Amino acid sequence: VCESTDFEITNNLYIIISGNRNQETNWTDIEFTLQGLSKYPRAEKFLFMMFLVMYMVILLGNSTLIILTLLDSRLHTPMYFFLSNLSFLDILYTSSFIPSTMIHFLSEKKKISLTRCVVQMSVSFTMASTECVLLAVMAYDRYVAICIPLRYPIIMSKALCIQMAALSWGLGFLNSLTQTILAVRLPFCGKKVINHFVCEILAFLKLACTDISLNEITLMLGNVIFLFVPLLLISISYIFILSTVLRINSAGGRKKAFSTCSAHITVVTMFYGSILFMYIKPKSKDTASDKLIALCYGVVTPMLNPIIYSLRNTEVHDAMKKLTARQFWKKG
Known part of the structure; x- marks a missing residue:
């Protein structure tokens, strides 16, 4: 019978007080197995190569x-400030799980300690929550630029941009902290096998042997706040943008207006x-699709973000040419 387990969250998140009150256990002593696609070793070797290429591109x-945003003064605008935050976020997000996942692809024992699992889960959850808010902030920036262009420099001041970016990161961290604390307080029993590539919170919660x-x-509640509310704000912003552009x-x-959006x-x-x-699709016994979708928004999206923003952006192209020319003349 699984007894309830109380966790003492210390500053270094190190000691767990287990159901046995007289015994203390280090987090590093508790291990989980990441199942991934262990039944298909050839597929994992292919995924290793694919992850390696995609991570380098990211x-x-x-x-x-x-x-480019830091070096070129023409890119010192709110849009590129938020885009730099998005790029930095994508680097942190993918770095939290891609290197360890690639190692697991090539190893037989795909073990991960509870400490590493919790850190990986909390970092990725922070980045995902922050990106939701940041995309809404970027939509507001486009709304002001197109619908209120004359007041754009006044409204989107440097101070406001910093505050909005800080708010995005702060809300993402608070959401992750709340979800992570509630998750690590759960008791786990039986085989600790996470049916995923990474320590994803939904797969992690399925291992609990108590009411979740x-x-x-x-x-x-977090999905409503960080998915639906930002998506609603983005939709409202683009309704006003579309109305303005059509006039x-x-x-x-x-x-030109459409190209900026x-x-x-x-x-x-x-x-x-x-x-x-x-997160919304009905639960099913087959989780292969879940893993592939997680791969899509966990790896593919961060890889494509800089490509999408720079593909038809003349300002980015000019900044790249300027930087390349500068380096050429230095070497010459």
Whole structure:
């Protein structure tokens, strides 16, 4: 019979007080097995190569955008400030799980300690929550730029941009902290096998041998706050944007206005489309689709973000040419 287990959350999150009150257990002594696609070793070797290439693209693409934004004064605008935050977020998010996942692809024992599992879960949850809010902030920036262009420099001041970015990160951290604390207080018994590539919170909660209704309620509340509310704000912003753009007389003006929003709309569609399907779809016994969808919004989206934002962006192209020319002349 599984007894309730109380966790003492210390500053270093190190000691767990187990059901046996006279015994203390280190977090590093508790291990989970990440199942992933262990039944298909050839598929895992293929995924290792795919992850390696995609991770290199993620690091290169997002780092380049951050460097260009810092070095080129023409990119010192609110839109590129938020885009730099998004790129930095994507680097942290993917770095929290891709390297360890690649190691597990090549190892027979896919073990992970409870400490590493909790850190991985909390970091990825923080980044995902922050991105939801940040995408809504970027939609507001586009709304002000197109609907109130004359007041744009005044409204989107440097101080406001920093406050909005800090709010995004702060809310994401608080949501992750709440969900993580509630998750690690659960007792686990039986085989500790996580049916996923990573320590994903839904797969983690399925291992608990007690009632998880409180976790489900907080997760549902978090989904409403960090998925539906930002998505609603994004939709409202683009309703006003569309209304404003359609009133523009010249076709060139409408095209230019739409082009400034096309990248953001594409990223929002990819991110929310995959993550909403992942968390809202009916539960099923077959979790292979869940893993592939998690791969989509966990790896593919961060890889495509810098490509989407720079593909048809002349400002980014000019900044890249300027930086390349500068490095060429230094070497010359």
